[in-house]
Amino acid sequence: MASRTAPDPARRSERAHSAVLAATTELVAEIGYGRLTIEAIAARAGVGKQTIYRWWPSKGAVVFDAFLAAGEHEGGIALPDTGDLAADLRAVLRPTSDELADPDTDRTYRAIMAEILNDPALQAEHRTRLLDPLLAVTRDRLRSAREAGQIAPDTDLDLAVEIVYGPLYYRWQYRLGPLTHEHADRLVDAALRALNPPSAGGGSCA
Amino acid sequence: MASRTAPDPARRSERAHSAVLAATTELVAEIGYGRLTIEAIAARAGVGKQTIYRWWPSKGAVVFDAFLAAGEHEGGIALPDTGDLAADLRAVLRPTSDELADPDTDRTYRAIMAEILNDPALQAEHRTRLLDPLLAVTRDRLRSAREAGQIAPDTDLDLAVEIVYGPLYYRWQYRLGPLTHEHADRLVDAALRALNPPSAGGGSCA
Amino acid sequence: MASRTAPDPARRSERAHSAVLAATTELVAEIGYGRLTIEAIAARAGVGKQTIYRWWPSKGAVVFDAFLAAGEHEGGIALPDTGDLAADLRAVLRPTSDELADPDTDRTYRAIMAEILNDPALQAEHRTRLLDPLLAVTRDRLRSAREAGQIAPDTDLDLAVEIVYGPLYYRWQYRLGPLTHEHADRLVDAALRALNPPSAGGGSCA
Amino acid sequence: MASRTAPDPARRSERAHSAVLAATTELVAEIGYGRLTIEAIAARAGVGKQTIYRWWPSKGAVVFDAFLAAGEHEGGIALPDTGDLAADLRAVLRPTSDELADPDTDRTYRAIMAEILNDPALQAEHRTRLLDPLLAVTRDRLRSAREAGQIAPDTDLDLAVEIVYGPLYYRWQYRLGPLTHEHADRLVDAALRALNPPSAGGGSCA
DNA sequence: TATTAACCGAGACGGTACGTCCGGTCTTAGA
DNA sequence: TCTAAGACCGGACGTACCGTCTCGGTTAATA
Numbered sequence: 037m038a039s040r041t042a043p044d045p046a047r048r049s050e051r052a053h054s055a056v057l058a059a060t061t062e063l064v065a066e067i068g069y070g071r072l073t074i075e076a077i078a079a080r081a082g083v084g085k086q087t088i089y090r091w092w093p094s095k096g097a098v099v100f101d102a103f104l105a106a107g108e109h110e111g112g113i114a115l116p117d118t119g120d121l122a123a124d125l126r127a128v129l130r131p132t133s134d135e136l137a138d139p140d141t142d143r144t145y146r147a148i149m150a151e152i153l154n155d156p157a158l159q160a161e162h163r164t165r166l167l168d169p170l171l172a173v174t175r176d177r178l179r180s181a182r183e184a185g186q187i188a189p190d191t192d193l194d195l196a197v198e199i200v201y202g203p204l205y206y207r208w209q210y211r212l213g214p215l216t217h218e219h220a221d222r223l224v225d226a227a228l229r230a231l232n233p234p235s236a237g238g239g240s241c242a
Numbered sequence: 243m244a245s246r247t248a249p250d251p252a253r254r255s256e257r258a259h260s261a262v263l264a265a266t267t268e269l270v271a272e273i274g275y276g277r278l279t280i281e282a283i284a285a286r287a288g289v290g291k292q293t294i295y296r297w298w299p300s301k302g303a304v305v306f307d308a309f310l311a312a313g314e315h316e317g318g319i320a321l322p323d324t325g326d327l328a329a330d331l332r333a334v335l336r337p338t339s340d341e342l343a344d345p346d347t348d349r350t351y352r353a354i355m356a357e358i359l360n361d362p363a364l365q366a367e368h369r370t371r372l373l374d375p376l377l378a379v380t381r382d383r384l385r386s387a388r389e390a391g392q393i394a395p396d397t398d399l400d401l402a403v404e405i406v407y408g409p410l411y412y413r414w415q416y417r418l419g420p421l422t423h424e425h426a427d428r429l430v431d432a433a434l435r436a437l438n439p440p441s442a443g444g445g446s447c448a
Numbered sequence: 449m450a451s452r453t454a455p456d457p458a459r460r461s462e463r464a465h466s467a468v469l470a471a472t473t474e475l476v477a478e479i480g481y482g483r484l485t486i487e488a489i490a491a492r493a494g495v496g497k498q499t500i501y502r503w504w505p506s507k508g509a510v511v512f513d514a515f516l517a518a519g520e521h522e523g524g525i526a527l528p529d530t531g532d533l534a535a536d537l538r539a540v541l542r543p544t545s546d547e548l549a550d551p552d553t554d555r556t557y558r559a560i561m562a563e564i565l566n567d568p569a570l571q572a573e574h575r576t577r578l579l580d581p582l583l584a585v586t587r588d589r590l591r592s593a594r595e596a597g598q599i600a601p602d603t604d605l606d607l608a609v610e611i612v613y614g615p616l617y618y619r620w621q622y623r624l625g626p627l628t629h630e631h632a633d634r635l636v637d638a639a640l641r642a643l644n645p646p647s648a649g650g651g652s653c654a
Numbered sequence: 655m656a657s658r659t660a661p662d663p664a665r666r667s668e669r670a671h672s673a674v675l676a677a678t679t680e681l682v683a684e685i686g687y688g689r690l691t692i693e694a695i696a697a698r699a700g701v702g703k704q705t706i707y708r709w710w711p712s713k714g715a716v717v718f719d720a721f722l723a724a725g726e727h728e729g730g731i732a733l734p735d736t737g738d739l740a741a742d743l744r745a746v747l748r749p750t751s752d753e754l755a756d757p758d759t760d761r762t763y764r765a766i767m768a769e770i771l772n773d774p775a776l777q778a779e780h781r782t783r784l785l786d787p788l789l790a791v792t793r794d795r796l797r798s799a800r801e802a803g804q805i806a807p808d809t810d811l812d813l814a815v816e817i818v819y820g821p822l823y824y825r826w827q828y829r830l831g832p833l834t835h836e837h838a839d840r841l842v843d844a845a846l847r848a849l850n851p852p853s854a855g856g857g858s859c860a
Numbered sequence: 861t862a863t864t865a866a867c868c869g870a871g872a873c874g875g876t877a878c879g880t881c882c883g884g885t886c887t888t889a890g891a
Numbered sequence: 892t893c894t895a896a897g898a899c900c901g902g903a904c905g906t907a908c909c910g911t912c913t914c915g916g917t918t919a920a921t922a
Contacts, residue, residue, distance in 0.1 A: 150357070150359045195409075198409035226405050292869090486903080498907090562771045565767055565768040610825050614822070642844040707883095
């Protein structure tokens with residue numbers, strides 16, 4: 037898949053590339069991912085099918101690129117370090133919740149998720165460009181909190197991110213309930229309790 | 243979808259029905275869900291295509307039925323109530339972990355998951371026959387623990403099940419790491435901390 | 449290729465079969481063989497492409513079948529045996545000339561001829577259904593003439609048919625001149641001279 | 655089409671031109687005319703596609719040029735005038751037979767023939783560079799024979815060349831039989847009978 | 861026990877989209 | 892400055908399956 041930020045020098049028509057992504061975004065919104073076809077994308081974009089096959093390996097890859105190009109997903113939601121871990125986690129879980137609650141994003145991300153589940157190549161792309169950056173900044177923030185004594189000193193950061201994000205995605209993917217700020221806040225509280233030193237009282241709130 | 247336990251009396255050939263499920267199981271293992279086709283199932287099962295369309299609405303539905311028929315998934319993993327909540331949760335998270343770690347189940351369940359994400363009808367089927375029973379028994383067990391004072395008296399049981407299961411599925415679906423008993427145990431510990439009364443003092447910061 | 453006179457019992461839709469041939473005939477007339485596509489035939493006939501591929505091996509085969517179905521080409525132009533060999537040969541060469549002079553037949557037969565030149569399977573089909581019957585009746589008539597002493601008793605019938613038909617097709621394919629009855633008659637005269645006993649005077653005219 | 659003998663002064667690369675013809679000859683031999691593509695020729699010749707389109711209007715034109723460049727076809731088979739018409743005609747029909755019997759020439763000439771049938775431009779090229787010269791020298795030889803009283807004084811020379819060459823090409827194109835010297839000789843004999851004055855008496859009836 | 865209606869296997873059917881190939885044009889990099 | 896290389900738009904290819912349909916040929920429950 038061609039990188040958005042470092043276009044393949046062999047690519048001749050930037051116009052074609054962006055037309056494909058735009059057409060894809062429109063079509064996903066109009067007819068949904070399931071009914072989306074490469075032919076329809078090519079027709080809408082005014083592009084030969086071969087041009088799509090030349091630069092993307094699969095329909096899922098096109099949609100994923102379009103998803104990234106459409107939003108500010110890449111590079112990620114900011115995860116600030118204000119010293120207040122709860123506030124900082126809320127600052128990431130609330131917008132994530134909002135995005136997943138948005139019907140357009142919901143539909144698109146479900147489609148991408150479905151492809152990822154069965155397409156290792158696309159999964160790798162997703163890891164590299166979306167998930168790993170998010171997990172990395174989250175681990176960084178938690179490491180900082182661990183050093184500040186706000187969470188248990190033996191906290192496994194990999195496990196910690198699962199505890200932070202897992203419940204939210206679980207609710208989303210099985211549609212167990214609405215994704216609200218209030219719900220996100222309670223997940224943050226629960227996560228902090230899980231990460232806090234189990235006893236010893238308190239935890240040093242900022 | 244025809245119920246497995248209450249066959250439609252109009253169904254003439256139980257043989258055909260089970261041959262379809264068997265063929266589906268084999269083919270998913272052999273060629274994967276993505277390459278699976280109704281025609282291939284029909285051919286392998288020695289069955290007319292119409293027979294499949296008569297009893298199942300979609301490829302996903304057949305695979306889901308085959309998945310249920312193949313294992314003891316339905317009716318669910320037992321969730322005992324020994325009084326030891328941690329042990330009881332381990333008794334459900336460990337086998338779940340094992341199943342998801344098994345390559346065959348992994349592949350099939352990913353396929354089903356992918357369909358569920360975009361097919362509301364299949365999602366409903368999944369909820370009814372797999373997820374809701376599991377969540378129900380889990381909520382029951384947690385309610386019992388809440389009454390026993392083992393977890394906070396104001397625990398939201400819906401939130402609680404997300405905290406129990408979410409992290410595991412998050413790790414599984416994004417392939418963040420191996421699914422081991424040790425990992426399952428640590429998730430149980432984390433969940434219990436999240437659900438515990440803030441004991442002495444401290445607890446979550448406002 | 450399915451025989452027109454003995455339809456494959458597996459063929460289910462006679463409607464589809466004849467619609468294909470009709471659409472082909474129309475399209476050849478409208479856009480010519482070169483621009484003819486299987487897709488256009490299928491669309492015009494209201495038929496799936498696969499239905500065409502199921503019954504015909506190539507575009508040329510469809511066109512050839514359509515050509516046969518459209519005219520009385522098959523079974524052939526009558527070659528009577530009136531006892532007057534010259535008259536009988538004129539009775540076959542004149543209509544043949546007329547057909548080749550007709551713009552529609554000309555165009556279609558050129559297309560078929562072009563395919564035959566490079567497609568052995570189609571050539572065999574052409575031999576079986578068009579050429580061989582024509583050559584056979586011609587040889588029969590010439591044999592009869594040989595027995596009647598109208599042509600040399602040692603006449604090679606295979607060579608004779610080449611002499612009868614060759615010059616006409618040569619003129620046609622290279623567009624060396626107009627195909628008229630007068631021309632056909634002169635070819636008949638020439639052929640008879642070539643086949644007559646070289647000397648001994650005359651030949652027994654009826 | 656660029657003339658071989660009078661290169662366009664604008665042509666920059668004689669190397670490219672001959673590489674195209676050489677590649678074409680090779681490819682026709684290797685994969686046949688039907689599977690031959692402009693792209694393959696360009697790739698094999700180490701030439702840009704545009705270079706081919708610049709100098710030839712169609713695939714058939716390239717092949718025809720390659721055919722001419724490969725052999726001594728152009729300028730034609732010699733048709734001597736020894737005074738012995740039969741011998742002179744054998745001197746042209748025998749080598750023609752031989753050429754058409756050669757598998758390589760057969761294949762290539764069939765391909766060219768197929769294109770000629772449906773491409774007027776290529777037909778004109780073929781007439782100009784191959785057929786007309788051959789017919790012209792043949793007519794000349796027959797005119798000479800007519801003046802010498804060897805054939806009928808009212809012989810139509812256009813008809814005569816059809817009678818001379820038609821049967822051979824007829825046999826060739828429909829693959830009616832092997833092309834041997836013996837066969838060519840018999841065609842010459844037959845042609846001479848057809849063209850001879852009716853000698854003593856008889857001749858054509860009616 | 862014979863009839864008959866349904867279900868069954870098989871697979872043809874009208875379609876849609878696939879991923880590939882190639883035609884003919886246009887753009888770029890480099891000799 | 893021109894060429895090789897090949898990206899580009901377009902469109903047909905032949906294939907794979909879809910979901911529907913039409914066939915005979917069993918069944919299995921009536922009559």
